Amino acid sequence: MQEFGGRSYLPSNTVSGSEEEVKHALIMDEVDGMSGTEDRAGVAELIQIIKDTKIPIICICNDRQHPKIRSLANHCFDVRFPKPRVEQIRARLMSIACQEKVKISKEELDQMIEMSGHDVRQSIYNLQLYASAGGKAKVQKKDIAVGPFEAARKLLDSRSTLQEKQDMFFVDYSIMPLFVQENYPNMRNDKHTPKQAMAGLRRAADLISHGDTIERCIRSTGTWKLLNEQAMLGCALPSIAVDGHLRAMIQFPAWPGKNSTANKRQRLMRQLATHAHLKISADMHSLVADYVPVLRDCLTKPLLERETDGVFEVVCTMTDYDLVREDSEAVSELAVWPGKVDPASKILPKVKAALTRALNKEHRMLPYATEEMSKGRRRGGQVDYEVEADEDGNLIERLDEDESGYEDDSGDEDYKPGGKSKPKAKPAASARKWSMSRN
Numbered sequence: 001m002q003e004f005g006g007r008s009y010l011p012s013n014t015v016s017g018s019e020e021e022v023k024h025a026l027i028m029d030e031v032d033g034m035s036g037t038e039d040r041a042g043v044a045e046l047i048q049i050i051k052d053t054k055i056p057i058i059c060i061c062n063d064r065q066h067p068k069i070r071s072l073a074n075h076c077f078d079v080r081f082p083k084p085r086v087e088q089i090r091a092r093l094m095s096i097a098c099q100e101k102v103k104i105s106k107e108e109l110d111q112m113i114e115m116s117g118h119d120v121r122q123s124i125y126n127l128q129l130y131a132s133a134g135g136k137a138k139v140q141k142k143d144i145a146v147g148p149f150e151a152a153r154k155l156l157d158s159r160s161t162l163q164e165k166q167d168m169f170f171v172d173y174s175i176m177p178l179f180v181q182e183n184y185p186n187m188r189n190d191k192h193t194p195k196q197a198m199a200g201l202r203r204a205a206d207l208i209s210h211g212d213t214i215e216r217c218i219r220s221t222g223t224w225k226l227l228n229e230q231a232m233l234g235c236a237l238p239s240i241a242v243d244g245h246l247r248a249m250i251q252f253p254a255w256p257g258k259n260s261t262a263n264k265r266q267r268l269m270r271q272l273a274t275h276a277h278l279k280i281s282a283d284m285h286s287l288v289a290d291y292v293p294v295l296r297d298c299l300t301k302p303l304l305e306r307e308t309d310g311v312f313e314v315v316c317t318m319t320d321y322d323l324v325r326e327d328s329e330a331v332s333e334l335a336v337w338p339g340k341v342d343p344a345s346k347i348l349p350k351v352k353a354a355l356t357r358a359l360n361k362e363h364r365m366l367p368y369a370t371e372e373m374s375k376g377r378r379r380g381g382q383v384d385y386e387v388e389a390d391e392d393g394n395l396i397e398r399l400d401e402d403e404s405g406y407e408d409d410s411g412d413e414d415y416k417p418g419g420k421s422k423p424k425a426k427p428a429a430s431a432r433k434w435s436m437s438r439n
Helices: 002-006 042-052 067-073 086-099 106-115 120-132 148-155 162-169 176-186 194-221 224-242 255-275 284-320 325-334 349-361 371-382
Strands: 026-028 057-059 385-389 395-399
Touching (some): 086 106, 086 120, 148 162, 148 176, 148 224, 162 176, 162 224, 176 255, 255 325
């Protein structure tokens, strides 16, 4: 394929630009179906072929929102084709029926088209089956994979029946209530007065609240038989209560992203409160409301006003409150409100580098374990401990330093930071190694 796509086919006896020149185009159908062991890294290979090709490559997919297509779309000209309308397919089917002398009504053709999901090939097949059976064949319904966006559109459509709305909930029952919660305020009905529209929104909000209560009960107790009740209260009935249609595109729920941001900030808040709890007397909420804005100014103003000359003052502030570099980043994130500019973004790169070097040179005892110490403890699970006995028979637990790589040089008289420590004396030859398990 690389040879086929990397050069244009031109026979040796053919002049470029002549009428006998053979032109090629490569059509890649169902590119969103590249998965499994056979097509592993297939999208990356296709992107590389597109970069080197000298012929047109046409990629066709059904699911444009598939994660694999996002990277491929950056290297293609994106052309999107909507589904053909019922009128367009009906006109073609009527032409075929007239040529084949098949008598069929307009309503029956519309039913064929709707049940096939506007699929032209499936509609022609149903028409052929109808003609072969003499007009008595039952129209086959095509199984269509419905995505979350299409399901949400049908769910919020006032023309959908109650059963159809409930079926759309089970396309993805974990996210469909969030689609309804995100988009129901944008539904409008031109026949409603402002008072009626507000009353519909109020009823929908109450129903969504009840549906959320049922979902919490399902998740906490595992009562999955309540999914039908959640479908009615959380999705179907709120759409009916608003009784309108969307005038804008379907919006993806913002709750997952906001919930992730809230969890991250809660973690940063707990980390900051834990590190500075010996120096301050406040709970986490008072810390964010009272301490964090002042800390932000103390950590950024000296660097903004005096640049590298203010590094020492910032280091002293962090030392006074037992803070590390990650805490300063947490303070910057927690103290910035939406729509406000982070003062730390205005600090020059050379000033940030000077602050990092100054913090790396600091050797201080912290009242908590840092991330590096935690990693060292996890590596400590591989350390070889040996139990020995001295001449009196007392057990001695010794760390095998040759394998662990950890040495305690703090007790050496000639120990110097960065220097080599004296070799330790070997244990006496009379020492006996004891087994950890009892015989």
